[in-house]
Amino acid sequence: MRNTRQTTKQREEEDVQNPTMQHILHTIQQLQEEVRRSAEEAREEQERLREEVKMSMEEALKAHKELHKINHELQLQTIQQLQEEAKRRSEKAREKQDLLKVYRELQRITEEFRTSKPKNMVQQGNHGSLQMHPQDEPQPFTQNIIDEQVPPSFMVPKITPFSGTGDPELHLMAFRVQMLISGGSDAVRCKMFAGTFTGIALRWFNNIPDHSIPSFHVLSKKFIEKFAVNKVEFPTIADLVDIRQGEGESLKSYLSRFCGVSIKIFSHENLFVDAFVKGLQASSFFESLIRDKPDSMVDVQIRATSYIKEEELMRLERKRHQPPKIRKNITKKSLRRYEPY
CATH class of the missing domain: 1.10.1200 (Non-ribosomal Peptide Synthetase Peptidyl Carrier Protein; Chain A)
Structure with a gap:
């Protein structure tokens, strides 16, 4: 037993002293060192990639915030433009104030002239034509709306008249946007909205029973119900x-x-x-x-x-x-058969 251990020890000492075995051991150590360095480099590369991903996510979040900021600034700019437009329109309305005062005065005189006539009297024109009684004129609005006077400085909304063939909701939305700029009471809204009717829509308005519309809400509801068939269907x-x-x-x-x-x-x-x-x-x-x-x-x-x-x-x-396509232009001229002279 002792002799076997001594023999094994001697063989190990001989292997260590053998140059070939020393070279193999040295190579193994180098490979182990290379593996260790590669593992460290892989860890460093992983950390670097993790940092880059983190920075990319931060940049994307920053870009998202910047976009929200730009949208907010655009909204503020649009509001400022609308305010400036409203201011310009108000200035133009003030310039027309004298003309509106004259118009209101003429309207007052006309009302006084109408109310001063007997109820059953028919007005006769220059050519003997019969005129309509004020009592015979259609009055869909209640008396409180009729009595409401439009302010002299009121800016009449500029909106395309509704003839009865377009989308009623779009027309109502456009009118409401204009009234946000012009302002006015509920009665003024009723009068201004009725002034946008023409053609079939005006005929419908005149056929509404007298004194049956007490507010703008009722008028807009009747308007939408009457012309609902013209509504544009939006996607869902x-x-x-x-x-x-x-x-x-x-x-x-x-x-x-x-x-x-x-x-x-x-x-x-x-x-x-x-x-x-x-x-x-x-x-x-x-x-x-x-x-x-x-x-x-x-x-x-x-x-x-x-x-x-x-x-x-x-x-x-x-x-x-992609390789270019070769087009073969075959014409009658190219297919012509040439005969010898």
Whole structure:
């Protein structure tokens, strides 16, 4: 037993003293050192990539905040422009104040002349034509609206007349926006709104029973009910869910088509995001939206920018490497048979 141990020890000492074995041991040590260095470099590279991802996410968040800031500034600028426009219109209205005073005075004199006539008296014109009694004129408004005088400095809203063939809701919305600038009481709103009627709409207004409209709410409700058949049907959230990205359709085209429809729909932003993701074809952008769901369509557009650029570059690269098509222009002249002289 002792002899066996001594023999093994002697062999190990001989192996250590052997140059070939020393070279092998040295090589093993070098390989171990290389492995250790590679592991450290891999860890450093992983840390660096983690930092880059973190910085990219911070930059994307910063860009998102900047976009919200720009939208807020644009809204403020639009409000300032509307205020300046209202101010300019008010100045023009003040310039016409004298003319309006003359008109109101003439209107007062006309009313006094009408009320001074007997109830059953018929006015006769210069050519003997019969005129309508004030009592015979249609009066759809109640007496409190009739008695309300339009202020002399009131700025009459500029709006396209409604003839009875357009969308009543769009006409009502346009009138309300103009009245936000002009102001005025409920009775003034009734009179100004009736002044926008022409054609069929004016005939309908004159046929409303006398003293049956006590407020602008009632007038607008009757107006919408009468011309509801002309309402333009806007898309709904169900129509938005049916939008799909076509086979081979670019992300830019699909995003533009989707946003063109969603802007006409009034709904929650999360429903827009879900419908957009549902209609996407399987792609790296689709996977990124599944991993990290965006908060709004603005966030979707920001994140889609880099993918759209990548798609455009790939398309240009494929087009550049695509072999040119050889067109064979075969004409009658080329097929003509030449005969020898």
